[in-house]
Amino acid sequence: MADDNLFNKFTRRDWLKGLAGLPILGGVWYAGASFSGNLKRERKMLLETLNIKASSPPAAGPMSGDPVRVGIIGFGIRGEQLCRALGFATTDWLRQMKEASEKNPNDSRLTDFKAQENLNIKLCAICDLFDYRANKAIESFSNENNKMKRFATHTELLDSGEVDAVVIATPDHWHAPIAIEAINKGIHVYVEKPMTHNISETYVLRDAVRNNPKTVFAVGHQHRQTQSFLTAQDVVAKNILGHVSLVVTATNRNDDNGAWQYEIHPDANEKTVDWNQFLGSAPKIPWTPEHFFRWRKWWAYGSGLSGDLMTHDYDRLNCILKMGIPKYITASGGIYTHRDGRNVPDVMQINMEFPDFTSGTSQEPGKEKGMQLVYSATLGNSFERGTVLMGHDASMELGNTLTIHADLGSTKFAKMIEEGRIDPFEPIYQYNPAANGADAVTSATARYFANKGLLWTYRDGKRVDSTFLHLREWLSCIRNGGKPSCSIQEGFEEAITAHMGGISYKTGRRVEWDPVNEKIIALPGENLDAILLTNEEKVKV
Amino acid sequence: MNTNQLTSAQTNSLVVLRLLIGWHFLYEGVIKLYSSSWSAKGYLLSASFLQGFFRWLGSDSMITIVNTLNVTALMLVGISLLAGFKTRAGALVGIVLLLFYYLAHPAFPGLPQGPSEGSYWLVNKNLIEAAALYVLFLLPTESAFGIAKLMQRSRPQTA
Secondary structure, rough: OHHHHHHHOHHHHHHHHHOOHHHHHHHHHHHHHHHHHHHHHHHHHHHHHHOOOOOOOOOOOOOOOEEEEEEEEEOOHHHHHHHOOOOOOHHHHHHHHHHHHHHHOOOHHHHHHHHOOOEEEEEEEEEEEEEEHHHHHHHOOOOOOOOOOEEOOHHHHHHHOOOEEEOOOOOHHHHOOOOHHHOOOOOEEEEEOOOOHHHHHHHHHHHHHHHOOOOEEEEEHHHOHHHHHHHHHHHHHHHHHOOEEEEEEEOOOOOOOOOOOOOOOOOOOOOOOOOHHHOOOOOOOOOHHHHHHHHHOOOOOOOHHHHOOOOHHHHHHHHHHOOOOOOEEEEEEEEOOOOOOOOOOOOOEEEEEEEOOOOOOOOOOOOOOOOEEEEEEEOOOOOOOOOOEEEEEEEEEEEEOEEEEEEEOOOOHOOOOOOOOOOOOOOOOEEEEOOEEEOOOOHHHHHHHHHOOOOOOEOOOOEEHHHHHHHHHHHHHHHOOOOOOOOHHHHHHHHHOOOOOOOHHOOOOOEEEOOOOOOOOOOOOOOHHHHHHHHOOOOOO | HHHHHOOOHHHHHHHHHHHHHHHHHHHHHHHHOOOOOOOOOHHHHOOOOHHHHHHHHHOOOOOOHHHHHHHHHHHHHHHHHHHHOHHHHHHHHHHHHHHHHHHHOOOOOOOOOOOOOOOOOOOOOOHHHHHHHHHHOOOOOOOOOOOOOOOOOOOOOOO
């Protein structure tokens, strides 16, 4: 009866006011669920249509067994970075990073370094021509577990019998001579890019590696380890972009460090630096500290934008498109932002032609063939231009994330664009290795965070540096067999392309590759290596 | 003060405010519940204020529980305000949530605005919504409109 009383005391109006919120609640819930459901279905359909495999890279083998005995040749800026990737940081660096992390708790460089996997190596030998640097390495890395010895020349180091492998981070003109000698002595090599400094040594090095199949040879293009590039390979293999006729890529730097204006160490002089050995094949000149520390600014030791920086972009595209050496190269540019006595250009455009290239087509056979790769560089502006692969059906922006936009004029996506299921102005696919893999249509907010780099590449929950992964891959091949992702063929293609760029810049003419005879075509009476190595900005032809 | 002293137009306006805010909370919660890829990680890691605290909330060890709590709280606040049940508690939870959102990306001069449309100086929509919830906390309307009306032992004096 009590219940009756309870119900009786409410009028219909009371009931209405008591429960009217519930239909609104149900309506809002239904609207949210159905909106999310539709969005999910559309995404799923698009992802199934695209069928891109957002793959994790294959895990390199274990680092167990006896430690690999590694020697470092060249301990400048890059040499130090490579040693850190191998697990050896200088005392100075550790102190600086400790201070940096105390000042800014978000600075995780030190914790990231400490969290890095132990590669089980002994860094037991160093060859650097500057006493200060060699001593710094020995003071920092020599301890009870790791005895490090200095060698005056790379030959002494290679002949010592104390190393199984060497990391070469010298100026460019020493890359090949040391690598060739090491390979011929059965010592594994990791050499920085560009693989070589002139054309003839490129062939000699290739022969050396081919003749010594047991030695593991890797070129330092660590970009190959970037997770998004592996997914990009699948995008190209599945012909999602259609025929790619143009690829644009760029270097944009606007600071002293980026323009190779490195610090000149006050302790450097003729007594503390083995200047003659530094010069090697370069023209003999008296001690010039600027040349020793800022060697990238001269053709005699460095390779300019074409060898130093274009090679990175060329190699990462070559790893995705596998387009090989261009048939023609036309380069131009000048010294427009750093007129400081350097003779390599600081603004440069390199147009690479691949007339036989095809990445697949969605149109009638035979209509599309050929591709141009445009590398555009300046050391006087840092506006980020990115890398874009432009196909008939879609464009792919390539970086740590991948973003694909369908093309308005696409054949493959025409129907879906017409039905309004694809908006050519919104990405149809975005891949972010650290978020939940892949997304078909990304919200503005997610893009905002992705662009800020907050959701970044981690492996097994740890942020890792691609140089570490690249060295790890090389060490794994030494221990467990296999071939590094950037080995002699990739290095050969990279080096020849860089040299064609340098020759074209210096001569001002279009340079042609003969793929049958594997030669850069020289004009009558022309010595291409002499042109490349002449320590002047341009040569008269 | 309670809503019994208000005119019915005043009470109705508070009910409308409650339903609008409840609607907003519930929809935000439901959308997140059904979007498997949604995460507060980006919002927390990009915090421009009290970074240490918000980055901890966004860390790998915390983010799953933070996401679950956030979605649950959003939906409970929405349900409470729409259905008219325990709206004072709902309003308080809502205020706490909104203050978290506000403090992670406050509209302080000199700080980046973060991911939101519009232009703000000190006051932004999160703060306004929190203030509106405070009004609803002080002036509950569930006995005039909501399930609570049917749970009272005696009929209210005024409607």
